[in-house]
Amino acid sequence: xxxxxxxxxxxxxxxxxxxxxxxxxxxxxxxxxxxxxxxxxxxxxxxxxxxxxxxxxxxxxxxxxxxxxxxxxxxxxxxxxxxxxxxxxxxxxxxxxxxxxxxxxxxxxxxxxxxxxxxxxxxxxxxxxxxxxxxxxxxxxxxxxxxxxxxxxxxxxxxxxxxxxxxxxxxxxxxxxxxxxxxxxxxxxxxxxxxxxxxxxxxxxxxxxxxxxxxxxxxxxxxxxxxxxxxxxxxxxxxxxxxxxxxxxxxxxxxxxxxxxxxxxxxxxxxxxxxxxxxxxxxxxxxxxxxxxxxxxxxxxxxxxxxxxxxxxxxxxxxxxxxxxxxxxxxxxxxxxxxxxxxxxxxxxxxxxxxxxxxxxxxxxxxx
Amino acid sequence: xxxxxxxxxxxxxxxxxxxxxxxxxxxxxxxxxxxxxxxxxxxxxxxxxxxxxxxxxxxxxxxxxxxxxxxxxxxxxxxxxxxxxxxxxxxxxxxxxxxxxxxxxxxxxxxxxxxxxxxxxxxxxxxxxxxxxxxxxxxxxxxxxxxxxxxxxxxxxxxxxxxxxxxxxxxxxxxxxxxxxxxxxxxxxxxxxxxxxxxxxxxxxxxxxxxxxxxxxxxxxxxxxxxxxxxxxxxxxxxxxxxxxxxxxxxxxxxxxxxxxxxxxxxxxxxxxxxxxxxxxxxxxxxxxxxxxxxxxxxxxxxxxxxxxxxxxxxxxxxxxxxxxxxxxxxxxxxxxxxxxxxxxxxxxxxxxxxxxxxxxxxxxxxxxxxxxxxxxxxxxx
Numbered sequence: 001x002x003x004x005x006x007x008x009x010x011x012x013x014x015x016x017x018x019x020x021x022x023x024x025x026x027x028x029x030x031x032x033x034x035x036x037x038x039x040x041x042x043x044x045x046x047x048x049x050x051x052x053x054x055x056x057x058x059x060x061x062x063x064x065x066x067x068x069x070x071x072x073x074x075x076x077x078x079x080x081x082x083x084x085x086x087x088x089x090x091x092x093x094x095x096x097x098x099x100x101x102x103x104x105x106x107x108x109x110x111x112x113x114x115x116x117x118x119x120x121x122x123x124x125x126x127x128x129x130x131x132x133x134x135x136x137x138x139x140x141x142x143x144x145x146x147x148x149x150x151x152x153x154x155x156x157x158x159x160x161x162x163x164x165x166x167x168x169x170x171x172x173x174x175x176x177x178x179x180x181x182x183x184x185x186x187x188x189x190x191x192x193x194x195x196x197x198x199x200x201x202x203x204x205x206x207x208x209x210x211x212x213x214x215x216x217x218x219x220x221x222x223x224x225x226x227x228x229x230x231x232x233x234x235x236x237x238x239x240x241x242x243x244x245x246x247x248x249x250x251x252x253x254x255x256x257x258x259x260x261x262x263x264x265x266x267x268x269x270x271x272x273x274x275x276x277x278x279x280x281x282x283x284x285x286x287x288x289x290x291x292x293x294x295x296x297x298x299x300x301x302x303x304x305x306x307x308x309x310x311x312x313x314x315x316x317x318x319x320x321x322x323x324x325x326x327x328x329x330x331x332x333x334x335x336x337x338x339x340x341x342x343x344x345x346x347x348x349x350x351x352x353x354x355x356x357x358x359x360x361x362x363x364x365x366x367x368x
Numbered sequence: 369x370x371x372x373x374x375x376x377x378x379x380x381x382x383x384x385x386x387x388x389x390x391x392x393x394x395x396x397x398x399x400x401x402x403x404x405x406x407x408x409x410x411x412x413x414x415x416x417x418x419x420x421x422x423x424x425x426x427x428x429x430x431x432x433x434x435x436x437x438x439x440x441x442x443x444x445x446x447x448x449x450x451x452x453x454x455x456x457x458x459x460x461x462x463x464x465x466x467x468x469x470x471x472x473x474x475x476x477x478x479x480x481x482x483x484x485x486x487x488x489x490x491x492x493x494x495x496x497x498x499x500x501x502x503x504x505x506x507x508x509x510x511x512x513x514x515x516x517x518x519x520x521x522x523x524x525x526x527x528x529x530x531x532x533x534x535x536x537x538x539x540x541x542x543x544x545x546x547x548x549x550x551x552x553x554x555x556x557x558x559x560x561x562x563x564x565x566x567x568x569x570x571x572x573x574x575x576x577x578x579x580x581x582x583x584x585x586x587x588x589x590x591x592x593x594x595x596x597x598x599x600x601x602x603x604x605x606x607x608x609x610x611x612x613x614x615x616x617x618x619x620x621x622x623x624x625x626x627x628x629x630x631x632x633x634x635x636x637x638x639x640x641x642x643x644x645x646x647x648x649x650x651x652x653x654x655x656x657x658x659x660x661x662x663x664x665x666x667x668x669x670x671x672x673x674x675x676x677x678x679x680x681x682x683x684x685x686x687x688x689x690x691x692x693x694x695x696x697x698x699x700x701x702x703x704x705x706x707x708x709x710x711x712x713x714x715x716x717x718x719x720x721x722x723x724x725x726x727x728x729x730x731x732x733x734x735x736x737x738x739x740x741x742x743x744x745x746x747x748x749x750x
Contacts, residue, residue: 006676032676035689037687037689037691058688058689061689061690065690074675074676076672076675076690077689077690077691078668078672078691078692079668079687079691079692079693081691082705119742120666120669120672122742123666123669123673123738123739123742124669124672124673124676125673125676125738
């Protein structure tokens with residue numbers, strides 16, 4: 001083991017994590033850089049993408065290695081493909097087939113980046129890990145609990161994807177750029193002479209080229225030799241009238257308007273999908289509104305739990321502006337009933353409901 | 369930090385003999401070895417001297433040595449050169465070959481040829497009878513590595529050469545790991561790499577027994593007796609000749625010294641780290657190699673942990689990103705994916721000594737103990 005306890009930095013080759021590594025070096029920390037190889041991009045060759053903005057591409061590894069060399073830290077690429085497929089890709093596919101709209105980034109954070117990576121760090125004598133997420137961690141001096149706070153840059157805040165972190169995981173994590181805005185990070189990267197300071201931001205789901213998740217699903221299932229049951233089905237209105245056909249419920253998500261291929265007097269949206277019956281239910285915008293949801297599998301973060309109804313703001317998708325609601329206990333400590341003050345549009349099964357207490361993530365769970 | 373190198377099957381440091389022989393090539397000996405004038409002749413002399421050095425190591429005549437860019441090209445030339453045109457022709461190889469052979473075989477299949485990949489037992493050694501049983505009327509070539517790069521296991525190339533001779537077909541062996549460590553076998557084709565022996569990277573050779581029909585796979589000038597076009601890599605070849613000279617002169621003594629060190633390492637690790645096992649046959653092995661699996665430990669984490677402590681070892685093959693790929697060799701000897709991932713290869717070389725080996729045993733014990741403490745699966749007493 002090295003003389004000083006190292007800190008393991010997750011490096012994607014992008015500007016954020018590169019800046020994190022450089023900042024730690026500037027502070028005199030014994031940083032060790034790692035890139036997690038999560039998915040083999042050559043695996044589904046029919047999904048030809050341009051490779052831009054995808055994870056684990058050789059270009060990103062090249063960039064991360066170059067940054068590590070520039071700032072003078074040891075650097076390794078570690079193969080986490082097995083865990084990623086088991087804990088992220090398979091559930092992603094299963095959820096879509098079950099008519100839900102999953103968030104693989106959260107699963108990746110819970111089970112890979114803050115789990116297998118922490119394990120690896122541990123095994124190398126690193127008590128702490130650092131990542132380039134836009135979020136902050138603070139310990140509450142009164143309760144000793146670790147609080148997860150929104151990143152200072154509202155537009156880049158990533159706490160929606162981090163609500164599943166346990167107290168143990170938070171206690172060991174540093175988000176060194178959480179108090180900065182993206183422009184500040186770019187400027188800092190330039191000042192630190194980081195070669196990727198001007199690199200574009202990554203987009204979309206890292207293992208799905210061009211955001212075409214339906215094509216990914218088809219290619220993955222074909223590779224696994226899993227025959228698809230009939231995917232064609234009916235498009236029906238909320239009052240039960242069949243008004244068209246579709247090519248598979250997994251191609252639709254709640255709130256979607258495009259791709260229905262139906263002419264109607266008023267714009268139609270997907271209200272729900274029923275995978276068992278292969279039905280897609282559509283209706284006008286007002287039918288998308290819901291004033292209640294139940295969050296299950298709740299992980300409590302800044303709060304220890306819920307013993308009485310409490311006010312909070314609740315975010316139901318990454319780009320959603322958190323809406324005021326009252327959280328009600330359900331008897332199950334890992335669930336909460338959310339009653340919104342105003343009905344919310346497109347409450348989507350499979351997405352997360354994340355509860356905010358000011359800037360702090362109180363907790364969050366999955367929309368059933 | 370003091371660093372020690374135990375990854376000689378990946379590559380070796382440039383040896384002092386090669387360094388010294390190279391110096392003139394970086395100064396006065398710059399001619400094109402194919403030129404008629406004095407400068408060309410000077411380069412040509414060095415090149416041919418190097419060829420004699422490599423030939424001596426491989427137990428063949430200098431005219432049988434074709435210099436190439438390395439082990440991969442040598443294997444490509446041997447396999448494709450012997451098979452093409454591949455349509456309707458058959459080659460027999462094993463499941464534990466290096467990608468330089470396996471992926472060339474895949475190309476042969478794309479070109480219409482047929483390939484039999486003979487499995488190996490848990491000992492990591494192929495059974496010559498299994499090779500014999502794979503023979504077909506259209507079989508043109510048998511290709512079996514002399515020693516495996518991951519396990520170090522030595523293949524029965526003498527017996528297999530006899531099978532090929534009886535069948536009247538060619539026998540090629542990938543000798544990249546064995547050259548300089550084992551006596552050369554009697555094969556029609558034998559691929560070697562310079563840098564594993566202490567030469568520069570970027571030079572290798574293929575022994576082509578006189579009279580062996582071999583098609584070209586590259587096209588250009590008349591170099592290397594029409595077998596391999598391209599301006600001769602004189603500095604590379606010269607370093608190879610010098611490294612081969614040392615390896616040839618010291619082969620048996622060095623093999624004995626390395627085997628003693630390797631056994632010391634293996635016994636030390638097995639005695640101090642519980643749930644550690646050697647992969648592959650321990651009696652038929654390269655003298656410098658041991659492949660050990662540590663239950664409840666990720667080989668990749670072990671390699672990183674040892675590197676941070678100053679010891680260079682390896683685990684499986686690196687994929688294009690630099691991450692460790694699951695080893696096809698370890699799966700071929702019947703290990704589960706999990707067991708295959710817990711393997712670490714130690715390969716010794718000329719610069720290693722007993723003090724380094726003892727330090728390595730300590731480091732392996734420390735890192736393994738630490739990794740086990742972290743692992744959720746490890747039993748309390750591990």
